[in-house]
Amino acid sequence: MKLMEPDGGEDEPFWTAAGDGVLLLPWCNECDAAFWYPRPVCPRCLSDDLGWQAARGTGEVYAVSVHHRPGMGRDADDGPYAVAIVSLPEDVRMLTNIIGCEPDDVVVGMAVQVAWHELSDGRQLPLFEPSP
Amino acid sequence: MTGLRAATAIVGVAEAVSPTGELDQRGLALEARMIREALADAGLAIDDVDGLCYGGNPSGMAEFLGIHPRFLDGTAVGGSSYELHVEHAAAAIAAGLCEVVVGVYAATPRSDRKRSSANSGPRRFGAPPPGMAWEMPYGLRGPIGSYALSASRHMAEYGTTAEQLAQIAVDTRRWAALNPVARHRDPITIDDVVGSAMQASPLHLLDCCLVTDGAGAFVLTSSARAADLARPPVYVLGAASASDHGSSMTQMPDLTTTAGAVSGPAAFATAGVTTADVDLLMGYDSFTITALLHLEDLGFCAKGEGGEFAADGKLGPGGSLPMNTNGGGLSCTHPGQYGMFLIVEAVRQLRGEAGDRQLDGPEIAVAHGSGGVLSTMGTVVLGTEATR
Numbered sequence: 001m002k003l004m005e006p007d008g009g010e011d012e013p014f015w016t017a018a019g020d021g022v023l024l025l026p027w028c029n030e031c032d033a034a035f036w037y038p039r040p041v042c043p044r045c046l047s048d049d050l051g052w053q054a055a056r057g058t059g060e061v062y063a064v065s066v067h068h069r070p071g072m073g074r075d076a077d078d079g080p081y082a083v084a085i086v087s088l089p090e091d092v093r094m095l096t097n098i099i100g101c102e103p104d105d106v107v108v109g110m111a112v113q114v115a116w117h118e119l120s121d122g123r124q125l126p127l128f129e130p131s132p
Numbered sequence: 133m134t135g136l137r138a139a140t141a142i143v144g145v146a147e148a149v150s151p152t153g154e155l156d157q158r159g160l161a162l163e164a165r166m167i168r169e170a171l172a173d174a175g176l177a178i179d180d181v182d183g184l185c186y187g188g189n190p191s192g193m194a195e196f197l198g199i200h201p202r203f204l205d206g207t208a209v210g211g212s213s214y215e216l217h218v219e220h221a222a223a224a225i226a227a228g229l230c231e232v233v234v235g236v237y238a239a240t241p242r243s244d245r246k247r248s249s250a251n252s253g254p255r256r257f258g259a260p261p262p263g264m265a266w267e268m269p270y271g272l273r274g275p276i277g278s279y280a281l282s283a284s285r286h287m288a289e290y291g292t293t294a295e296q297l298a299q300i301a302v303d304t305r306r307w308a309a310l311n312p313v314a315r316h317r318d319p320i321t322i323d324d325v326v327g328s329a330m331q332a333s334p335l336h337l338l339d340c341c342l343v344t345d346g347a348g349a350f351v352l353t354s355s356a357r358a359a360d361l362a363r364p365p366v367y368v369l370g371a372a373s374a375s376d377h378g379s380s381m382t383q384m385p386d387l388t389t390t391a392g393a394v395s396g397p398a399a400f401a402t403a404g405v406t407t408a409d410v411d412l413l414m415g416y417d418s419f420t421i422t423a424l425l426h427l428e429d430l431g432f433c434a435k436g437e438g439g440e441f442a443a444d445g446k447l448g449p450g451g452s453l454p455m456n457t458n459g460g461g462l463s464c465t466h467p468g469q470y471g472m473f474l475i476v477e478a479v480r481q482l483r484g485e486a487g488d489r490q491l492d493g494p495e496i497a498v499a500h501g502s503g504g505v506l507s508t509m510g511t512v513v514l515g516t517e518a519t520r
Binding site: 003036037038039043062063064065066067068069070071072073074078081083084085092093094095096097104107108109119125127 | 262263266267268269270271272273274277280281282283284285287288289329330331332333334335380381382383387
């Protein structure tokens with residue numbers, strides 16, 4: 001699996017924590033709630049009083065598509081692989097890949113937990129795998 | 133919005149679609165030809181035009197055409213832009229901002245493949261969308277992957293089957309068989325669809341729209357002015373739009389319900405019609421799931437029941453709810469932004485000019501566009517003199 005690298009900006013804490021195996025979520029201190037994806041203002045209230053908080057690291061598959069032909073950023077011979085939206089208990093949804101099982105075995109409602117994939121620059125990218 | 137009902141009418145349309153999927157012309161020349169043909173259809177001249185809708189830079193297009201519009205709409209939200217153009221132009225004319233508006237679209241992705249990249253069409257995407265950096269690594273294939281996720285959720289939540297989705301492709305192909313310019317006209321079966329190559333589960337190749345060249349234009353004017361023109365006016369009875377995310381499916385509140393659940397009822401209310409009044413649904417079919425969601429969100433059936441609703445073939449020729457009588461994006465044409473063709477076919481059906489596929493005296497047609505990845509919906513309710 002070859003993954004394209006996110007172009008990092010003001011997200012250093014995210015990658016530092018990821019290196020320690022901790023999934024951080026952007027957090028609005030006004031709403032006292034998480035949001036996803038990271039951005040400079042809260043998508044609920046537009047506050048810029050933001051921080052990061054650790055996610056529990058668990059989730060549930062909300063939707064899944066096994067890609068038989070790869071999308072942008074993947075090698076032409078990559079696949080099939082499972083692209084999923086995972087619902088986190090922190091009330092956000094993330095786009096991700098499910099690894100650690102056959103792609104066709106991933107089903108909506110499946111309990112998953114965060115897993116990590118090392119990018120070529122050494123950063124750890126969050127993915128998800130079936131919960132034990 | 134009460135002022136919108138029947139304040140304006142589409143008085144001219146044009147379309148360039150080829151059974152080969154390719155057109156000889158491209159770019160500004162093709163767009164200008166569409167405008168010329170739509171104006172000729174209306175019995176109007178370019179000097180009559182004082183408003184322009186164009187999903188590129190409308191002032192640049194106006195300069196190219198040599199017109200000086202007092203209304204410009206550059207709304208570019210993907211495939212539904214043309215429904216939004218009709219909505220905005222109708223409101224502008226109703227408010228007295230302008231009197232004759234043309235809208236145009238052309239794209240030639242199929243024949244562009246054979247040309248050098250330097251020659252590819254004029255419409256390019258701008259800056260990458262804001263969430264893209266966080267989603268790129270996961271290899272979501274655009275645009276099909278986003279629709280596949282929606283279909284996955286719909287199946288899990290409501291038990292919708294691949295065969296039910298396939299029926300939409302089958303019925304759309306039955307319509308295409310009646311349209312001489314449709315790209316694919318040979319009949320297909322449910323087995324053909326579910327047996328075609330899996331692209332991004334649960335969507336197969338034949339769940340997906342085509343990639344063809346195509347172009348079209350419309351002319352919209354006040355209903356008063358429309359009365360004196362060449363063709364029977366097709367009145368804009370209602371129009372509305374709504375958007376609930378941009379490009380990230382993680383931001384869509386519910387992957388089984390689109391913003392059409394907002395735009396549809398709003399447009400129907402303005403028009404004073406219900407789903408029972410609709411004789412033709414032109415429902416944007418980028419994928420089979422796209423069309424299925426429209427059936428539910430516009431209220432033709434309850435949420436979750438779209439698969440069962442479509443399964444009996446009622447959307448095809450002779451059925452109780454004719455949908456996409458031109459053969460749709462699935463079998464007729466899809467140059468990337470299909471919304472213009474919804475409008476042109478609806479107008480032709482209401483004017484009784486649809487040849488072998490002509491419906492029996494339709495009086496209400498709905499053009500419902502979907503832009504982005506199920507992101508921005510535009511609903512236009514069109515009617516004849518009888519339903520004005």
